[in-house]
Amino acid sequence: METTLLTRENAHRVTMVRRKDTPESEPVAFHFRGKRYGYCSYAHLVGEPAKEEILAPSNFKDWLVAEVAHPGYLxxxxxxxxxxxxxxxxxxxxxxxxxxxxxxxxxxxxxxxxxxxxxxxxxxxxxxxxxxxxxxxxxxxxxxxxxxxxxxxxxxxxxxxxxxxxxxxxxxxxxxxxxxxxxxxxAAKPEEQRDMEEWKKVKHFIDDAASTIHGIDTGTERGYSRSLFVSNLAGRISTYANHGNVEIIDRAIAHLREWNSKVKKPIVTERHSIFKYPELARKVREKQQERANRENREIPFDGGKVVYNFEEDRLQILFNKIPDAEMRTTLKRNAFKWSPRNQAWQRQLTRNAEYAAGQVLKLSI
Missing domain, CATH: 1.20.140 (Butyryl-CoA Dehydrogenase, subunit A; domain 3)
Known part of the structure; x- marks a missing residue:
């Protein structure tokens, strides 16, 4: 079996040691810098920390490494x-x-x-x-x-x-x-797994907010603004509606109704706009599907091209060669981000994005 001596180079990651002269003995704990005296002044301990048995670096040669916290990368x-x-x-x-x-x-x-x-x-x-x-x-x-x-x-x-x-x-x-x-x-996770993990996060947020709102209603939570919590809850869920995530929205609204059915005062009343989110999410998805079915449009320019990528809802700038530092800085200032997957500088496809691309490239878009 390969043995490794305790050294100053590996001591920081060693957790268990045994004496070199008794290699078959039970290992004992090693505490790197277990005792501090002051700035850059330490002592290493071996065995029970309370006994403060000091192991000086000069005696490391008498000990073997039995266990480490991690490999010696450096x-x-x-x-x-x-x-x-x-x-x-x-x-x-x-x-x-x-x-x-x-x-x-x-x-x-x-x-x-x-x-x-x-x-x-x-x-x-x-x-x-x-x-x-x-x-x-x-x-x-x-x-x-x-x-x-x-x-x-x-x-x-x-x-x-x-x-x-x-x-x-x-x-x-x-x-x-x-x-x-x-x-x-x-991105490599199966879609079902991503959806389930996302729903767990949303459900946890709803439960946390609803629990606090119920506590405010019953007097167990004091010093909080009920309207602020309801507004925050609606704002968080609205993000999924605006992205057309029908499945998350449907489950979120159903879960809110479950909460409402369990408490005397509803967490969010049915009059609240939050209960219109399923309709909003479906409208957004319809628009997304219509846009995805459109054929991409390209506008060439000297040194590259601008691509209207309707499927990904992105306005993309593709250069024939890596742009210089000044151009990269200008792109970032105009909210374009580099996408390694698409090998393009891109941002969400909006009128503002078209205007920004025109300003950056001196084009009429």
Whole structure:
């Protein structure tokens, strides 16, 4: 059986250890930084925390890893992480441990939320951004560490700004990647599953709002505005009506009527416009079906084309090559978003969208 020694590089993710001289013994708990003395001053504990049995890093070599919280995604970058703090910290190793530990935990949690086939690419990109960040950090310095003599303030300010940009780039990439993966996972679900999950969310919202409204009526909930809760409930459900989601609307109205039948004072009276939502949803769906049956329309321009995609209810701009940064910024300012699935810049098909596309492309649409 393969054995792994406890080291400073892997200690942050180890949860159980056993002595090297008794490898068949029962493992005991390992508490990374289980005792804190002050800033960047810690002690690792082994066994029961209350006993405070300290295990110094110099004695790690006498212990074997029995269990870990997650794989060592970033262990190989431990030295680079330490080096990146050489000019900014009196405790570079401790700062590096913190960085490695927090980012490995974050990466592990991210990977658990995505399909297996997405994990390798995500991990590679995560490592790339992490390395760029610690490399930028290594170019920063502190006069407290290097000494004030001939300290190049201008160069250091530039280096610190570069590091801040790398941190921001890392954060923004992660948010975009996770959102794209989430959307892909959602799109891959069977339609029945998506509908059921959506209905569960709507039902939970209705139950929560109705319960509070009933509490206001009976005096068990005080300090709330009944009209505000009813308005909020109607507004939330109206979104599905405006999107033509007949199935959700029908179930939502039926569920509201169930609530009304169980309480003395109706949650929402039958006079309320919310009970006209089924009719509204059907009218919206009819229009959607009529629009989907229309043939797409294209307007060419120098460098691409504008597409009226009636089936998806989107006005799309397709370029022959990637537009420059200025054009991309202009598109975003005019509410066009990039769709990887359609390989197009698009927004909902409205008169405002047509006007915006005309302004962006200098076309008469």
């Amino acid at each position: 262990d190989e970058y431990f030295k680079q992480a330490c080096d990146s703090y050489n000019l900014t910290s009196f405790s570079p190793a401790e700062r590096a441990e913190t960085d490695i530990a927090s980012h490995e935990k974050e990466l592990h949690e991210d990977l658990q939320s995505m399909p297996e086939e997405q994990r390798e690419r995500y991990t590679e990109n995560y490592k790339r951004y992490f390395l760029a960040m610690i490399a930028a950090n290594g170019r920063c310095a502190s006069a407290m560490i290097t000494g004030p003599a001939r300290f190049n303030t201008a160069r250091n300010e530039k280096a610190c700004n570069s590091y801040a940009k790398s941190v921001t780039a890392f954060k923004e990439w992660r948010e975009r990647a996770l959102e794209a993966i989430r959307k892909a996972v959602e």
